[in-house]
Each structure stands twice: as C-alpha cells, then as structure tokens.
Amino acid sequence: MEYRIDKNNGDAKVVFSGDITFSENVSFRQILKELAEGNVEACTFDLTDVGMVDSAGLGMFLIAKEQADTAGWKLSVTGAQGHVASMLKLTKLSDLLAG
Amino acid sequence: MTETAQDSIPVPGRNEALPEGVSSAHILVVDDMPIMRKMIGMCLHRGGFANVTYAEDGDDALKQIAASIPDLIILDINMPRLSGYDVCRQLRADPTTSRLPILVQSASETAEERVEVFAVGATDFVSKPINHPELLARVCMHLENRFLIRSLTDFQDRMQSELKMAREMQHSLLPENDVIETVQSVGDASIEAFYKASSELGGDLWGAWPLPDDRLGIYVLDVTGHGVGAALNTFSLHATMARFDDKKTDPAAFLASLNSSLVGTFQLGRFATMFYGVLDCKTHELTYAGAGAPRPIIFGGSKVRTLDSSGLPIAIVKSATYENLTDRLEPGESLFCYSDVLIEAEKPDGSMIGEDGLIEWLEHALQQGERQSTIGRLLERFFEGQDEHLPDDLTAVAVHRVAHDNGREGAETNDNGPPKVVAVTTDGSPFFDYYEKLQAPGLVVERTLLADIEDILRKRDHVNLSAVVIDGAAGFETAQRKHAIIDPEFLEDGGPVILVLDGEPDHDDPILSFNRVKYFNGQKGVGALRRFVAQEADDFVRVCALRAALESSAPDAPPDMNGVFRFASRREAQKLAMMFSQVCNDPMPLAIGLSELFLNAIEHGCLEIGHNQKGELIENGELAAEVARRRNSKEYRDRYASVQVQQCENELVFRVTDPGPGFDFAAYIGDVNGHEKKHGRGIVMAKGCFSRLVYQGNGNEVEAVFVL
Missing domain, CATH: 3.40.50.2300 (Response regulator)
Incomplete structure (x- = not known):
C-alpha cells in the first residue's frame, strides 16, 4: 500500500493505492497520527486505486472512523470499486463509512 | 575469600x-x-x-x-x-x-x-x-x-510454544467427529471440511450442530487480526455461542444476540464476519443470515448460485440487526462455505482469485469427479498456486446432500424394487446396532445373525442383492463362517462384500486374508459405514445395469453407457474393461486398451507401485502378492480409481482418474521405441488401441477416445 495526504486548510484527502491488508497496519497508524496532528475538520479516503482490502484493512477503516468521531472530524470513503466495493457492501460498512 | x-x-x-x-x-x-x-x-x-x-x-x-x-x-x-x-x-x-x-x-x-x-x-x-x-x-x-x-531465546521459545498451544486450542474448537457424524445422518449428507490455521494464527472457525425437528445448523466465522489476540476473540465468540442455544433455530436472532453480547469486548478495529444457516432436512428449506462473511455457494443442482451473506460484522455496532433469508438446499445439492483467503489469494499470474474465479474453479472441480469430493479437488488446485504458508487461516466446508432421485448419483432402482444389502452380524458385537441404521434412501438393509442367514438366503432371491456386510468384530473364524455362506454367483459377478473390522488389525492378522473383500474400520462410525456401503452398492448396481443393457442391446444400437464407474481392484478393472468392450463388434482392441489403462490406474495410481518396482516384482514373481498386500493395507485400502464414460455420436470418451502421484508421461508417450522396452509398453499398446490418448494433470488423469 502507498498513500499520499493532500491537505487544503481543514480538508484532508488520503489517496491510497495498492492493497490494504493486515501487513499495512503500521503505515495506517502513521496516517492516523498525521491526521490527528494536522487539525483536520474533514477527511476523505480515496480508494480509487486500491485493488484489494481484507478484513484487517476494514478494521483499520473502523479505527479511523472511531478516531474521527472522538476528535470531532468527519470521515468519508470514496472511489471504492471492484473487490473493495464488494467488501464494503458485503460487510455493510459502506453505510457506516458513508460520512 | x-x-x-x-x-x-x-x-x-x-x-x-x-x-x-x-x-x-x-x-x-x-x-x-x-x-x-x-x-x-x-x-x-x-x-x-x-x-x-x-x-x-x-x-x-x-x-x-x-x-x-x-x-x-x-x-x-x-x-x-x-x-x-x-x-x-x-x-x-x-x-x-x-x-x-x-x-x-x-x-x-x-x-x-x-x-x-x-x-x-x-x-x-x-x-x-x-x-x-x-x-x-x-x-x-x-x-x-x-x-x-x-533470555531472548527463552522468550522466543515461550512465545512459539504459546502460539502453538493457541493453535491447538483453536483446533479443539472445531466440531468433533461424532457431531459431524450426527449432522451427516440428520442432513442425509456428507460433510467435506478443511481447516488450516496460518502460521501467524488467525481467527477462523466453523461448526455444525443438530437441531430439533430434523434440522441442522452450520456456521463459519472469521475473527479479524492475527496472533494470540485474534485467537482469544475466537474463543470468546465460541463460548458466547453456547449461551444462545435457544436462538440457534433463528439465524438472525442468533447473530444479533452474539453481536450485542460481544460489542465492546473486542479491541477497536477487531470484529468477526459470520454466516449461519439452518437447514430443514424434511422441507429442504435453508434459512440463513449473514454478518459479512464471504458469500456461500450452492452447487450440484441446475445452476450454481451464491447466498446473500451481507450484514454488519459482529462486534462493531451495538444496534446492528440481521435479516433471515431463505433458499433451498435440495438433495443432490451442496452448500459451500469458506473463508476469505480463498478469494483474496493470488493466482499464479498475480491477480486475485475473486468470487467469480472461485466459482469457475468450483465448477471445474465438480466436473472432474464425484460431487462429494469437489472441495478436495478445488483446494488441490488452490494450493498448487500458493506458498506453503498461507497469509490467513483457511476454512472450506461443504455439506453435500445425498441425491434421492434416480439421477446420476443415486442408487438406481429397477423393476424388482430398490437394491438390498444383507448385513451379517453377531450378537454382542460392538457394531450390532450399526446395521439397523445403515438404511439409506433407495437402499434396503436386512440385519441378520449368522444362525439365521441360511434361512433368509433361502427365502429371498438374489436379484437385488447389491452388497453383503460382514461383521468381523468377533474375529477371523466367525467372519470366515459368515463369508462362506455368500452366494458364489454373487461373488463371481463382482458383488461387493464389506468386512467391518473392529479397529486396525496388524498386517499379519488372518482377518486380512480374505480375497475380494473390502475392509472397513467400524470405529469410523455408522455414518461413514453407511456412505461406504451405499457407494459400493451403487457401483455394483450401475455395473449390473450396464451389463444387462449391453447383453440385451441390438448390435447397431449401443446402449447408454454414460456415467462414472469406480474400481478398486485389478479384477474389477478387468471386468469393467471387458464389459465396455462388448459395445464393439470386435471387442478385443477396446478391451486391451482399457485393461491397460485401468490396470495402470490400480497398480501405479491406487497402489503407488512404481514402474521400475513393478518390473522387479514381475521378474521375481511377486507382483500378485505385493498387490494383495497393499490392497489390504490401511494406507491404500480406501483408494479407488474411476472412469467417466461419455458417449458422443460415433466415439466413446473414457476419462480415467486415479488418486496416485502421477508419472512422467511425456517420457513414455513420445517414445517410438516404447514397444521394445520393459516399462511403458502398456502405454504404447493402449495408444495403439485408441484414436487419441492424452495424459493430463500429473499423469494421473488420462483421456482415451475410441471411435466406434
């Protein structure tokens, strides 16, 4: 997995590419740390270029969601397609993460 | 100092x-x-x-x-x-x-x-x-x-042994054999289950249980994460299930109860995906609910279909609700549940297998042999493309419901009623009660004591006798007396005789000296024995039907030979080859070709006698003895080869499959001098008999085409 954080005042966008799986949990925590330190008001996870997400990856989205709710910023997920979209649909997390 | x-x-x-x-x-x-x-x-x-x-x-x-x-x-x-x-x-x-x-x-x-x-x-x-x-x-x-x-090494050793212990504990949560047996007999089904914990320890689990009113429940679940943490969550989920016995007939309520008791106990970001279904074995209705598990697949009927298992995973949101959906799982159909590693793993080309890919593999595996072993073949293909160490736990469970009708799988009935099995037992045998329970759909079982059997045999005609089961628990001599009463004509026709053993005897136990007898370890349970006997009876009925059709058919109108036929001994192989060849006006070429292929499947495939080894055995005159020894050994006893016959317009296609390791067929098939050699001669001979001979897989599959 690779990522890039674009920031525009309080709006952040994390653009992911590659696979989001269990082995990515260290870099994912790094993202969450950067978001926490960056005074974000809203953040979008752009999954357009993500080919695959496993259940641990979904768990990381949930952690992000929890952090957003606690710190009072808004998290939304966009661009999911293929396997990623069907995983979000299968687990109904698409509703939970819709924003 | x-x-x-x-x-x-x-x-x-x-x-x-x-x-x-x-x-x-x-x-x-x-x-x-x-x-x-x-x-x-x-x-x-x-x-x-x-x-x-x-x-x-x-x-x-x-x-x-x-x-x-x-x-x-x-x-x-x-x-x-x-x-x-x-x-x-x-x-x-x-x-x-x-x-x-x-x-x-x-x-x-x-x-x-x-x-x-x-x-x-x-x-x-x-x-x-x-x-x-x-x-x-x-x-x-x-x-x-x-x-x-x-101290670091000590610590590492301790971690390793704790991980190993956790893995073993996770294994111990899987259903016990006797529970599986019960579920199989309630559901009139066979269960094919595979479970492999990843080296890092994941959180997969599956289970099944009988429910009142001829129903059964089955679940698969996957707790996220790896390591001891994931395993602990799995244990806690497993323990929680036991608290909701009263909800087990209502899948949605069961999932909701699990969810509400577990929310807050899992670490943040951890959850479990799950599928739970309840099958009513009388009405064949399947009620199920999903919590985000991979979509189960129903196959074996007219169309492969997936079940909607979407739903919020367990332990994320307190207020999650689940919905009961219904489908049907008819006799002759199979329900396949699996964990996500099967669709998320990579194919050799680096792309993900995906649900579509898995269904394609499943359909292919289904065509390659019997439905009851489809998952085994599917996984064989899966593992070919994987590292030894899977990234996650693997669970694959299928419930194959036995077909009831006269379809391609069921024991066929004829005008004289369903096939019959006679079971000869002894008072006080540990397996005495088994034979009452052997009854399977389309099969009549008569239990008899040795003292009564002559009486019974006199009263009955043998038209539909399709298998004889002998209780061997009382030892060799009693078994011999029982065996001696069997009608020689039945034996000559290749009628199956199943000798039920009490455990695994030593290799020199005289009880293993019977000819043309199939051994079965009775300790495997009545369900396994029922499937074994039903399959043997079915094989025999099929062969008898084909033989009768061949005998009565007009020379220019060959009878229907389509189907899968199993064989386990050289004698059965030869009988089958002779029978198939009757369809030709000049039966010799087909008989020779098929015998070669069938015998190879037995000797090299089922019994794993190597080509060179066979040469040596023949030279020393020991082949027959070695074949007999292997046939009776625990290792090879339960192995079968099979031939799938497909009749096209003017050609017959025989696909012979054996369970062996295969061989380097290219070395033999391309060798023009093969006829002169000691080994591989049979293949060259067979090649001459067929218009096309193609080896596939590792060489344990061969397709032979014969033009009529």
Whole structure:
C-alpha cells in the first residue's frame, strides 16, 4: 500500500493505492497520527486505486472512523470499486463509512 | 575469600550493580602459570564474580568443560600440550560449546596472532600484562550479551510454544467427529471440511450442530487480526455461542444476540464476519443470515448460485440487526462455505482469485469427479498456486446432500424394487446396532445373525442383492463362517462384500486374508459405514445395469453407457474393461486398451507401485502378492480409481482418474521405441488401441477416445 495526504486548510484527502491488508497496519497508524496532528475538520479516503482490502484493512477503516468521531472530524470513503466495493457492501460498512 | 568495599574494582562505564545472573556466572580461567591464574582470579573476585574455577592447561580445561559448561572462559594461548588455539577449535566444533564466550589472553601480540585467535573462534582478545579494569569490562560485556541472548531465546521459545498451544486450542474448537457424524445422518449428507490455521494464527472457525425437528445448523466465522489476540476473540465468540442455544433455530436472532453480547469486548478495529444457516432436512428449506462473511455457494443442482451473506460484522455496532433469508438446499445439492483467503489469494499470474474465479474453479472441480469430493479437488488446485504458508487461516466446508432421485448419483432402482444389502452380524458385537441404521434412501438393509442367514438366503432371491456386510468384530473364524455362506454367483459377478473390522488389525492378522473383500474400520462410525456401503452398492448396481443393457442391446444400437464407474481392484478393472468392450463388434482392441489403462490406474495410481518396482516384482514373481498386500493395507485400502464414460455420436470418451502421484508421461508417450522396452509398453499398446490418448494433470488423469 502507498498513500499520499493532500491537505487544503481543514480538508484532508488520503489517496491510497495498492492493497490494504493486515501487513499495512503500521503505515495506517502513521496516517492516523498525521491526521490527528494536522487539525483536520474533514477527511476523505480515496480508494480509487486500491485493488484489494481484507478484513484487517476494514478494521483499520473502523479505527479511523472511531478516531474521527472522538476528535470531532468527519470521515468519508470514496472511489471504492471492484473487490473493495464488494467488501464494503458485503460487510455493510459502506453505510457506516458513508460520512 | 571475602572482599571489602575498598578492595573492589569498579567496572569502567558502569554505575549500577551487575545483574544477578551475571555476577553469579561461572567463569573458567585457563592458564599454565599459577601466578597468572591467581592474578586473574583476584581481579574477578574484586569485580564481584565469586564463581570462578581454574584449569592448568588445555587438556584440563576440556575435561572440566565436558563435566560442566561454564558461562565464560578466559584462555591463555601459549600452554604446554594442548595450546589455546586447539582448545578453541575443539570447543567450536562441539555444538554444545559452539557459542560459549572465549576471552583469549596472550603476551605476544602480533597482527598475525590476533587474526589467528579470531580465526579459531575466540570471542575476544585481551593482551598481557592484564589491565584489570579492561578485563572486567570485557568479561561483563560478554556475559551480559550471553544472558540477554539466552533470555531472548527463552522468550522466543515461550512465545512459539504459546502460539502453538493457541493453535491447538483453536483446533479443539472445531466440531468433533461424532457431531459431524450426527449432522451427516440428520442432513442425509456428507460433510467435506478443511481447516488450516496460518502460521501467524488467525481467527477462523466453523461448526455444525443438530437441531430439533430434523434440522441442522452450520456456521463459519472469521475473527479479524492475527496472533494470540485474534485467537482469544475466537474463543470468546465460541463460548458466547453456547449461551444462545435457544436462538440457534433463528439465524438472525442468533447473530444479533452474539453481536450485542460481544460489542465492546473486542479491541477497536477487531470484529468477526459470520454466516449461519439452518437447514430443514424434511422441507429442504435453508434459512440463513449473514454478518459479512464471504458469500456461500450452492452447487450440484441446475445452476450454481451464491447466498446473500451481507450484514454488519459482529462486534462493531451495538444496534446492528440481521435479516433471515431463505433458499433451498435440495438433495443432490451442496452448500459451500469458506473463508476469505480463498478469494483474496493470488493466482499464479498475480491477480486475485475473486468470487467469480472461485466459482469457475468450483465448477471445474465438480466436473472432474464425484460431487462429494469437489472441495478436495478445488483446494488441490488452490494450493498448487500458493506458498506453503498461507497469509490467513483457511476454512472450506461443504455439506453435500445425498441425491434421492434416480439421477446420476443415486442408487438406481429397477423393476424388482430398490437394491438390498444383507448385513451379517453377531450378537454382542460392538457394531450390532450399526446395521439397523445403515438404511439409506433407495437402499434396503436386512440385519441378520449368522444362525439365521441360511434361512433368509433361502427365502429371498438374489436379484437385488447389491452388497453383503460382514461383521468381523468377533474375529477371523466367525467372519470366515459368515463369508462362506455368500452366494458364489454373487461373488463371481463382482458383488461387493464389506468386512467391518473392529479397529486396525496388524498386517499379519488372518482377518486380512480374505480375497475380494473390502475392509472397513467400524470405529469410523455408522455414518461413514453407511456412505461406504451405499457407494459400493451403487457401483455394483450401475455395473449390473450396464451389463444387462449391453447383453440385451441390438448390435447397431449401443446402449447408454454414460456415467462414472469406480474400481478398486485389478479384477474389477478387468471386468469393467471387458464389459465396455462388448459395445464393439470386435471387442478385443477396446478391451486391451482399457485393461491397460485401468490396470495402470490400480497398480501405479491406487497402489503407488512404481514402474521400475513393478518390473522387479514381475521378474521375481511377486507382483500378485505385493498387490494383495497393499490392497489390504490401511494406507491404500480406501483408494479407488474411476472412469467417466461419455458417449458422443460415433466415439466413446473414457476419462480415467486415479488418486496416485502421477508419472512422467511425456517420457513414455513420445517414445517410438516404447514397444521394445520393459516399462511403458502398456502405454504404447493402449495408444495403439485408441484414436487419441492424452495424459493430463500429473499423469494421473488420462483421456482415451475410441471411435466406434
């Protein structure tokens, strides 16, 4: 997995590419740390270029969601397609993460 | 020797006291000069080391080390008899001392000597005259390294053994054999289940249970994460299930109850995906609910379909609700549940298998043999493309419901009623009750005691007798008496005789000496015996039907030969080959070709006799004995080869499959001189009989086309 954080005042966008799986949990925590330190008001996870997400990856989205709710910023997920979209649909997390 | 505070030497760079393991370390000082031993000893004592012993030369040192390995050695290089170099070499060559810290001290100090010291395996070097603080500093450093490494290794070993224990515990949560047996008989189904924990320990689990009113429940679940944490969550989920026995007939309520009790107990970001279904075995209705598990697949009927298992995973949101959906799982259909690793793993080309890919593989595997073993074939293909260590746990469970109708799988009925099985038992046998329960759809089982059997055989005609089961629990002689009563004509026709054994006998037990008998270990349970007998009876009925059709068919209108036929012995193989060949006006070529292929499947496939080995056995006249030995051995006893016959317009396609390891067919098939050779002759002969002969897989599958 690779990522890039674009920031525009309080709006952040994390653009992911590659696979989001269990082995990515260290870099994912790094993202969450950067978001926490960056005074974000809203953040979008752009999954357009993500080919695959496993259940641990979904768990990381949930952690992000929890952090957003606690710190009072808004998290939304966009661009999911293929396997990623069907995983979000299968687990109904698409509703939970819709924003 | 007691030391006062004034006498002690401080270790350079160190303020705090030595750790206990370090100060009580055993140090061996090796020097031929008494004065040097004394000096070094005193230095060590002042540094806080009390456990110091001494050796006078190399020999003495090795002797002492053999008796008790010290924690560190301070070794002189120039000594009479055995030098310090030799001591080093010998210690390093011995695995028990190969990592022992050796501190070499020497007066002469050339660059070459230093190189030599390290080359023979010394850990470090101090020069004479000894500088006491330096010696102490080096001793402390090497001892601390040693203790740190030791405790790290201990820690790692403990972690490994704890992971192993957790893996074993996770395994112990899987359903026991007797539960599976019960579920199979309630559901009139066979269960094919695979479970492999990943090396990192994941959180997969599956289970099944019988429910009131001829229903059964089955679940698969996957707890996210890896390691002991995931395993603990799995245990807690498993334990929670037991609290909701009253909800087990209502999948949505069951999932909701699990969810509400587990929300808040899993760590943030951890959850479990799950599928739970309840099958009513009378109405064949399947009620199910999903919590985000991969979509189960129903196959075996007219169309492969997936079940909607979407839903919020367990333990995320307190208020999650689940919905009951319904489908049907008819006799002859299979329900396949699996964990996500099966669709998320990569194909050899690097792309993800995906649900579509899995369904495609499943359909292919289904066509390759019997439905009841589809998952095994599917996984074989899956593992071909995977590393030995899977990234996640793998669970694959299928419930194959037995077909009831006269379809391709069921025992066919004829005008004389369903096929019959006679079971000959003995009063007091541990398997006595089995034979009552052997009854399967489309199969009539009569239980009889030895004393009554003649009476029964006289009363009945043998038209539909399709298998005889002999209870062998009372030993060889009783079994022999029972066997002697079987109608010789039935045996001659290839009628299956199943001898039920009480456990696994020794290889020289006379009970294994019966000819043309199939052995079955009764301890595998009544469900397994029922499937075994039903399958044998089915095979026999099929062959009889084909034989009758061939006998009565007009020469220019061949009968329907389509179907899958199993065979386990050379005799069955030859009988089948002869029978199929009757369809031709000139049966010889087809009979020869098929016999070759079928015999190969038995000898090389089912019994795994190598080509060279077979040659030797033939030369020594031992082939028949070896075949008999293997057929009766536990390892090969349950193996079958099969042939799938497909009738096209003017050709017959035979696809022969055996369970063996295959062979390097290219070496034989392309060899024009094969006919002259000792091995591979059969293949060349067979090749001459068919218009096309193609080996596939590892060589354990061969397709032969015969033009009529």
